[in-house]
Amino acid sequence: MVIDSLQFNGPCTCGRSHRMETELCVVESGCLKKLNDYLDKYGLTGCTAAVYDENTYQATADRHPRVSYEIVLPSEGLHADERSVALLQRQLPSQVQLIIAVGAGSIHDIVRYCAYHAGVAFVSCPTAASVDGFCASVAAMTWHGCKKTMTAAAPRIVIADTDIIRRAPVYLAKSGFGDMVGKYVSLTEWKIGHLLTGEFYCRRIADMTRNATEAVVRSAQGILRGEEAAYENLMYGLLLSGLAMQMMGNSRPASGAEHHISHMIEMEPAGLGIRSDALHGEKVGVGTLLAMEEYRRLADLAEPVFRDYAPYTEAEIRALFAHKTEELLLENAKDAASGITAQTLRANWEAICREIRSIPDVESLRQLYETLGVKSRLPDIQVPEDAAAELLRCSPMVRNRLTLMRLRKCLVQGEA
Known part of the structure; x- marks a missing residue:
């Protein structure tokens, strides 16, 4: 399953012209082994760092990409907060031009935040279908105890290897399901906001988010059976939700x-x-x-x-x-x-x-x-x-x- 973001770019019937930073999403078995090929194809070369936590480093041991630096953060107590950001920033060489996140939600938010503030490119490699933020251009951070949505880098490309994702503990996929069904509420509230205040509303963004949510719900029981199609649908929905946020410019359709x-x-x-x-x-x-x-x-x-x-x-x-x-x-x-x-x-x-x-x-x-x-x-x-x-x-x-x-x-x- 390949998502070419060019299909979402350009003028829309809502009156705006949408543009996304993410150029490509791949959701396929074994695609992480081809990551270096994708990096070359999209001109993502130069000094590169791959960031893992201890668990995802082991989970992807047979398909680590070739990079200049590997950074492995501790799994225990790792959260998307100011402490973890400081930990990664201390380890990132100043000459790095591209950061690859290999992990789930916390690793991605930490990396995308650091990539944005370093002014470098970011590539996403999800290892679990656990959250909807892989494609987002914001990071959900707990900053000095307060929950904040902070400006961050959107991924240039996303490589989601279903071999790895299906091997992740099933409770992570159930978490992703929970994140997706929330769209029923967030989309309704967006429409209500439009009714009450004339807030900007794009039917195309709303429809693509709703359709992705319904596809996840329809195939959800296949997750328990480990069906690749169910995991593909879940990952597709999670990625599409992030792309919708990019098109919107904020998290309104998804939160x-x-x-x-x-x-x-x-x-x-x-x-x-x-x-x-x-x-x-x-x-x-x-x-x-x-x-x-x-x-x-x-x-x-x-x-x-x-x-x-x-x-x-x-x-x-x-x-x-x-x-x-x-x-x-x-x-x-x-x-x-x-x-x-x-x-x-x-x-x-x-x-x-x-x-x-x-x-x-x-x-x-x-x-x-x-x-x-x-x-x-x-x-x-x-x-x-x-x-x-x-x-x-x-x-x-x-x-x-x-x-x-x-x-x-x-x-x-x-x-x-």
């Missing part, structure tokens, strides 16, 4: 309330006293079901009563996030929902409810989770069930984006 719930858990707010070692996609998968259930409840309100939007106060933020308050005050300084009035919501509520009801039935999706053995409830990710109400109420604080979860503050019966 909504379900990701904000995940981000809030990852930030370990002092006021909630929660901590989870679950993978990003596992948390997103649980957040997806929480958001879907809540949105369906809102759509079923018999006589909703609306009020003008009121931003989060410093007291609300400080009660949960303590020493991280200043970062979150800065994040929410220009509130994405400011100016949303009761009248605006009332006039658009019927259309909003139609969008909510276009999301797949939450119980059918929950049954698929159970069939696949995908984590579906907060206790599955070490978060107590009674934290749900605060996660729904406060997760919009972590990312200043217009979501229906943020707009629950405008419904008198919204925060049940």
Whole structure:
């Protein structure tokens, strides 16, 4: 399976001209063995460093590319944060012109961030179908304890070897599935944002993301059987989601309330006293079901009563996030929902409810989770069930984006 990004470049019916930095994605058995050929073909030559963690170095032992430098980071405690960035930056020779990430989500975010700040090219070699960010032009970082989406390098090419990906622990693929089903929520919220504020919306980007998500859902049970086609579909969907973010210029098509719930858990707010070692996609998968259930409840309100939007106060933020308050005050300084009035919501509520009801039935999706053995409830990710109400109420604080979860503050019966 080959994705030629040229098909996505150029003028679009949305009125914009899309351009992607990623030139090629290959999802095939054994393609990592041909990486040097692809590098030569696309002019990616010169001083090169391949970055692994200890696990991915071993997993790819029979197909390491020829490079100038190999850098192996410790697997234990490796996260996409300022400490891991500093660790890699100390080991990167100044003359490096190309950095290859050989690993899963954390390795990619660390490498793409360092490549961007070094002003060098970046190539992606995923070793697991675990997250949707391989093609992204942003890095999801935990920076001094706060979850941030930071500008980073998009890969020039992506070489996803299904031999390696299928050998990875299956829980990594289940995490990737969780990351993909979140698109049902994020796409709905993007459309709602467009309805309420005239926010830019591209049907082509939305459709390609939705189609990729549905292909993943249709073939998901094949992951349990190790079917190559199922892994190809999952990897294709994850890559296409990243390409959609490149076309958009941000993560709007791929990240909504379900990701904000995940981000809030990852930030370990002092006021909630929660901590989870679950993978990003596992948390997103649980957040997806929480958001879907809540949105369906809102759509079923018999006589909703609306009020003008009121931003989060410093007291609300400080009660949960303590020493991280200043970062979150800065994040929410220009509130994405400011100016949303009761009248605006009332006039658009019927259309909003139609969008909510276009999301797949939450119980059918929950049954698929159970069939696949995908984590579906907060206790599955070490978060107590009674934290749900605060996660729904406060997760919009972590990312200043217009979501229906943020707009629950405008419904008198919204925060049940």
